[in-house]
Amino acid sequence: MIPTRDLAARFEAYGDWRRRLSDGVARLHEWLRRQELADAQIDHKIAQVTERLHQDKLVVAFVAEFSRGKSELINAIFFADFGARLLPSSAGRTTMCPTELLHDAAMPPSIRLLPIETRGREATVAEFKNYPDEWQSFPLDLASAERMTEALARVSQVKRVPVALARKYGLFADDADKAHAGDDEATVEVPVWRHAVINFPHPLLQQGLVILDTPGLNAIGTEPELTLNQLPNAHAVLFLLAADAGVTKTDLEVWNRHLAGDGNASKAGRIVVLNKIDGLWDDLKSETQIRADIERQINATALVLNIPPSQVFGVSAQKALVAKVNGDDALLARSRLPALETALTAELIPAKRDIIGAATQTDARALAMGVRAILAARKAGIAEQLGELTALRGKNLDVVEHMMDRIREEKDLFERGLARYTALRTVFTQQTNEIFDTIGLTALRANAGRTRDRMERSQFTKGVREAMNDFFAQIRGDFERAGAQSVEVHDMMKAMYVRFANDHGLEPFMPPPFSVLKYQKEVERLERAYNTHFNTLWNMVSKAKFALMKRFFETVASRARHVYDIANRDVESWLKAVMAPLETQVREHHLQLRRRLESIRRIHQASDELEDRIAELEQAKETLDGQLAGLAGQLAAIDEIVEAADVLPRAANSLAA
Ligand SMILES: Nc1nc2c(ncn2[C@@H]2O[C@H](COP(=O)(O)OP(=O)(O)OP(=O)(O)O)[C@@H](O)[C@H]2O)c(=O)[nH]1
Ligand SMILES: [Mg+2]
Numbered sequence: 001m002i003p004t005r006d007l008a009a010r011f012e013a014y015g016d017w018r019r020r021l022s023d024g025v026a027r028l029h030e031w032l033r034r035q036e037l038a039d040a041q042i043d044h045k046i047a048q049v050t051e052r053l054h055q056d057k058l059v060v061a062f063v064a065e066f067s068r069g070k071s072e073l074i075n076a077i078f079f080a081d082f083g084a085r086l087l088p089s090s091a092g093r094t095t096m097c098p099t100e101l102l103h104d105a106a107m108p109p110s111i112r113l114l115p116i117e118t119r120g121r122e123a124t125v126a127e128f129k130n131y132p133d134e135w136q137s138f139p140l141d142l143a144s145a146e147r148m149t150e151a152l153a154r155v156s157q158v159k160r161v162p163v164a165l166a167r168k169y170g171l172f173a174d175d176a177d178k179a180h181a182g183d184d185e186a187t188v189e190v191p192v193w194r195h196a197v198i199n200f201p202h203p204l205l206q207q208g209l210v211i212l213d214t215p216g217l218n219a220i221g222t223e224p225e226l227t228l229n230q231l232p233n234a235h236a237v238l239f240l241l242a243a244d245a246g247v248t249k250t251d252l253e254v255w256n257r258h259l260a261g262d263g264n265a266s267k268a269g270r271i272v273v274l275n276k277i278d279g280l281w282d283d284l285k286s287e288t289q290i291r292a293d294i295e296r297q298i299n300a301t302a303l304v305l306n307i308p309p310s311q312v313f314g315v316s317a318q319k320a321l322v323a324k325v326n327g328d329d330a331l332l333a334r335s336r337l338p339a340l341e342t343a344l345t346a347e348l349i350p351a352k353r354d355i356i357g358a359a360t361q362t363d364a365r366a367l368a369m370g371v372r373a374i375l376a377a378r379k380a381g382i383a384e385q386l387g388e389l390t391a392l393r394g395k396n397l398d399v400v401e402h403m404m405d406r407i408r409e410e411k412d413l414f415e416r417g418l419a420r421y422t423a424l425r426t427v428f429t430q431q432t433n434e435i436f437d438t439i440g441l442t443a444l445r446a447n448a449g450r451t452r453d454r455m456e457r458s459q460f461t462k463g464v465r466e467a468m469n470d471f472f473a474q475i476r477g478d479f480e481r482a483g484a485q486s487v488e489v490h491d492m493m494k495a496m497y498v499r500f501a502n503d504h505g506l507e508p509f510m511p512p513p514f515s516v517l518k519y520q521k522e523v524e525r526l527e528r529a530y531n532t533h534f535n536t537l538w539n540m541v542s543k544a545k546f547a548l549m550k551r552f553f554e555t556v557a558s559r560a561r562h563v564y565d566i567a568n569r570d571v572e573s574w575l576k577a578v579m580a581p582l583e584t585q586v587r588e589h590h591l592q593l594r595r596r597l598e599s600i601r602r603i604h605q606a607s608d609e610l611e612d613r614i615a616e617l618e619q620a621k622e623t624l625d626g627q628l629a630g631l632a633g634q635l636a637a638i639d640e641i642v643e644a645a646d647v648l649p650r651a652a653n654s655l656a657a
Contacts, residue, residue, distance in 0.1 A: 294314045
């Protein structure tokens, strides 16, 4: 059979690493539980970290004009083991709707399809994903390659609908269709489906890989979600050209519009594939001559796209598929696919590993910091008690009584001080509510509603543009205000911690600050993408553009909602991280005062208790030291997994332009 390929092996190693990291986190949790240091908040945080490790997806998108061989390349890289051409690939337009390939163990293997009619409604594909009944599902029979191919052929289905309907779906924009522009009786061909999700238990998909196959020609322009969401969020985008066609005008359009980047270096890896190099294989030429021909084409392509030639990979997807299916190693080498697979691996997995590793490390550290603060407070309390009790050695009852009075006073004072803490809680809740109001979904919904109205009322470019500009300005304002409000909370809490630490002789806790930069960046990106596409859309056939504009706006609004959702979630966990330690400190300190009072009282009643009590405290101190060391050990174990250099190389960014 086919030797284990590089990409598959690397991907499995990555999956393996993720599992080990997840085990490391589970061990930390287990340890905290055994030490009785885990509370509800820690349980919640650990569950989040673990969930992220399990759900981690790696998205690779394939983009090109039609017939460049996207589907064939996907077949060759990922599905050759199946021994057949899984995705339909043929001359002319083949893939008619964006097609996601993934694995979801909770569902049986199937192809789910969203009818094109859903384009007549305002919701986006992402939203429809929450409603399974909107999709048509067909099972995949893994035992029969033939029946599977048959089921998957649905992504190519088309039908004829009246022009007016096509226009309503925002699909009537092709130059070729312009001939009928005035004739609403005529019919045009449209895809039967809007989006396809193939659930298939391929080992790579099971590891969290998601493949996005896109239809060529205009589809990218008419499905705003691809442009605004799916492509920018892919971890790698493969752009395909065909050696026999060279770089055509439409190829360049797709490249400039969706891949060239907008100046701020995008994180996603961009790989250019010059497919169909088998067209240059010529029996009358020597291998050396052929190789020179291929290199020349690669260099020319790189020049036109303004990227280094090392970023362009000449391959033959078709020959690679044949070679893999037949186990023909010589042909596989000639297809040059292995070089592309290696590059893909080098780009993708280490980058992903770095991101997820760093995030896990950060979370584990933050968690440990909270626990360490508790342990430190307990240790300080014990040291204090030890000091007091050792000083009592050989003293008479009067001194003990005097000390008891002093601690009682201290306790009373502290309890009276609790009123200040309660007042702080009130202010804190007020400020918290303000933040949630600022970036609440109600605010966004109102903003979107206003914009929608204004867009509908305005028939001119200027009005629509202004409405959209105001929409973004409002969002920017929201995040700016939320940022300022979070600074207020942070300042107040910081002051409170310093004061608490001073009053009670503790190390002050430094609450983490909150940054809105992440959301601002995402909104900026959205606005940039919107600006880039606005003119393209506006220049379309006049009757179609309003439907399209509306859909475009709904996608923008849905992305904005996503940003608000995440921001709300982040704010919530930040507020907890800021407040919870103070609550713990207050509780711990109160407990300690009570313990101190109790032990002095016992000594007052029977002076022979003194030495026993001192011994007990020494013991408790040792336990705490052991816990601190244990915690450090758990953290070091996680760091070691994250930083292990043996299994996979770290991101080299070798392909980043
Ligand atoms: N000679 C040759 N033909 C290829 C190669 N790769 C793909 N093809 C052919 O090119 C045609 C188009 O391939 P597809 O995979 O359907 O192309 P696509 O980019 O997915 O096209 P759409 O789905 O329409 O966007 C098919 O007939 C393939 O067999 C290749 O490396 N060499
Ligand atoms: Mg295709």
